[in-house]
Amino acid sequence: MKLSDARESFYSNTGTVSELCRKLSYSGLAVIWIIRTGSDLSASYETWWLWILIGYVLSLACDLLQYFSLGECWRRYNDERFKAGVSLDDEVEPPERLNYMGFLFYYVKFGLVTISTVFLLIALSSVVLADSEA
DSSP states (O other), X not given: OOHHHHHHHHHHHHHXXXXXXXXXXXXXXXXXXXXHHSOOOOHHXXXXXXXXXXXXXXXXXXXXXXHHHHHHHHHHHHHHHHHTTOOTTSOOOOOGGGGHHHHHHHHHHHHHHHHHXXXXXXXXXXXXXXXXXX
């Protein structure tokens, strides 16, 4: 396997994870919207829904910040290299730190979506169990 193949696999898989995180966040928000507008939940459940909602919204914010921070870091690096007289066809060795902020937001986004989805499933099972007992 070539290093370029490994890199392509990395880009493909992280892109897929980001896309799935985005879809899960929107789906979770939709489920909360449907459940909350169509039910009369007790006050104890209010906190569940709020924290789940916050988790999904923060994951979407991290998604935006991931791409913004990566774009901004690479733009600045490109501008610095261009001002230093490096042509567009020259080989460069960018520092690893350029991707640090993007990776930070990527992992936080994944964690928030995972935790929010687990709590959403717990909250939904509580609602279903409460409805079946009634």
